[in-house]
Amino acid sequence: MENYRLRKGFTLAEVLITLGIIGIVAAMTIPTLISKYQKKILHTQFLKAYSDLQNVAKRFQADEGITVYEYSQKESSTLSTNTLKRLMEYFIGVEKGSITITNYTNTIENALGFIPKNLKGEDISVSPCDRSIVTEEIGGRFFSMDDPVSVYNNPPNGPKICVDINGKKGPNIYGYDWFVFTFTKDGGVKPFIGRVLQNLGLDMEDPADACNYDYESVTYTCAYFAATNTSPEDPSKDYWNDFLK
Numbered sequence: 001m002e003n004y005r006l007r008k009g010f011t012l013a014e015v016l017i018t019l020g021i022i023g024i025v026a027a028m029t030i031p032t033l034i035s036k037y038q039k040k041i042l043h044t045q046f047l048k049a050y051s052d053l054q055n056v057a058k059r060f061q062a063d064e065g066i067t068v069y070e071y072s073q074k075e076s077s078t079l080s081t082n083t084l085k086r087l088m089e090y091f092i093g094v095e096k097g098s099i100t101i102t103n104y105t106n107t108i109e110n111a112l113g114f115i116p117k118n119l120k121g122e123d124i125s126v127s128p129c130d131r132s133i134v135t136e137e138i139g140g141r142f143f144s145m146d147d148p149v150s151v152y153n154n155p156p157n158g159p160k161i162c163v164d165i166n167g168k169k170g171p172n173i174y175g176y177d178w179f180v181f182t183f184t185k186d187g188g189v190k191p192f193i194g195r196v197l198q199n200l201g202l203d204m205e206d207p208a209d210a211c212n213y214d215y216e217s218v219t220y221t222c223a224y225f226a227a228t229n230t231s232p233e234d235p236s237k238d239y240w241n242d243f244l245k
Contacts, residue, residue, distance in 0.1 A: 036241065042177055043240045045165040046226055049141065053161070053181055053189045056090040063090075067187040072159045075148035080132040080159050084145045087161075088135050112142060112164075117173045119212065119219045128180050128192070128220045129162035140167030149200070157182045158200035160192055175211060175222035176244060191223035208232035213245070 061067050064086075072083045108127055109115045111134045115123040132145040142164035149158040159182070166177045174180075180192040182200060195202045204210065207221040211232045222239075225232045231243040 039240045039244055042165065043226075043229070045177070046179065046223075049163050049165045049179070050181070050189070050191075050223075050227060052091065053163070056087060057183060057187055057189050059090045060087060061187040067185065068183040069149055069158060069185050069187070072149040072183070075150045078131065078147060078151055080145035080148045083148060083159065084132045084135060084143065084161075088137070088143065091137055111144075112172075113168055114170075114172050116164075116178055116218075117171075118215060118217065119173065119175050119222075120214070120216075121173065122216075124174075124218055126218060127162065128218050129160055131159075136167070140169075141165060142167060146200075152200055155200040156202065157184050157190070159183060160194075160200060161189075174219045175226070179223040179226065180218075180220045181223055191221070191227050193221050193224050 057068050060071075064071060068083065068087060071086065072080060075083055108125065108130070115125075116127070118124050127144070129144040129146045131147045134142055134144045136142055142162075144162050146160035146162075147158075149155060152158065160180055161183070162178060162180050164172070164178050169177075171177060181189050182192040182194075183189055193203045193207045194200065195204050204221065207224050209215070209221075210217075211219050211222040211225055222232075225239045225243070229239045231237040231239050233243060237243065
């Protein structure tokens with residue numbers, strides 16, 4: 001009976017083997033779980049930023065009596081700074097519209113404290129929204145705008161607005177935490193799907209052309225896929241879980 005009782009316990013070798021297996025499984029699964037968690041956070045931040053922009057545009061129209069599009073038509077210069085400043089006053093919790101960081105006459109790195117990247121992870125020296133000051137909302141998000149509507153001949157949408165949904169935290173990559181939207185004539189906001197950077201609103205025949213890992217410049221149509229959670233590579237797959245690497 002005493003010998004039987006002694007045999008009921010695990011040997012040291014068995015314990016070490018079990019711990020080793022647990023460690024291997026953990027090493028294989030924890031990075032995946034962390035990655036999914038981080039993407040879920042970004043997805044939530046994206047949806048909030050999109051919702052906030054839509055709500056702000058509606059409040060702007062209700063108070064001003066005109067849409068952001070129409071307000072931008074009245075901009076007398078080639079910069080959208082006044083439009084952005086006025087718009088930012090409608091973000092809840094932001095006193096007098098946000099914190100002005102800098103003017104885009106300086107470099108993007110000086111304006112933001114970092115250089116945004118494309119989906120390939122390469123630094124890019126251009127921005128689809130470099131015609132205004134950069135403002136930082138009280139929650140840490142960055143906003144900037146492109147050319148005002150006044151410099152175009154009755155474009156279908158405009159102006160473009162870029163938002164960094166999580167501020168300096170990173171990864172500071174277009175398509176991950178940098179996205180481009182545009183204001184509509186009827187007072188709404190939609191993901192930007194422009195034919196070229198300078199165009200305020202014509203839809204591309206294939207927006208996936210500017211939201212892929214081979215695109216050299218700003219992957220500026222990714223908000224279109226992020227909003228519907230559809231992969232530009234395969235419509236049957238998710239944007240946030242499958243497309244983002």
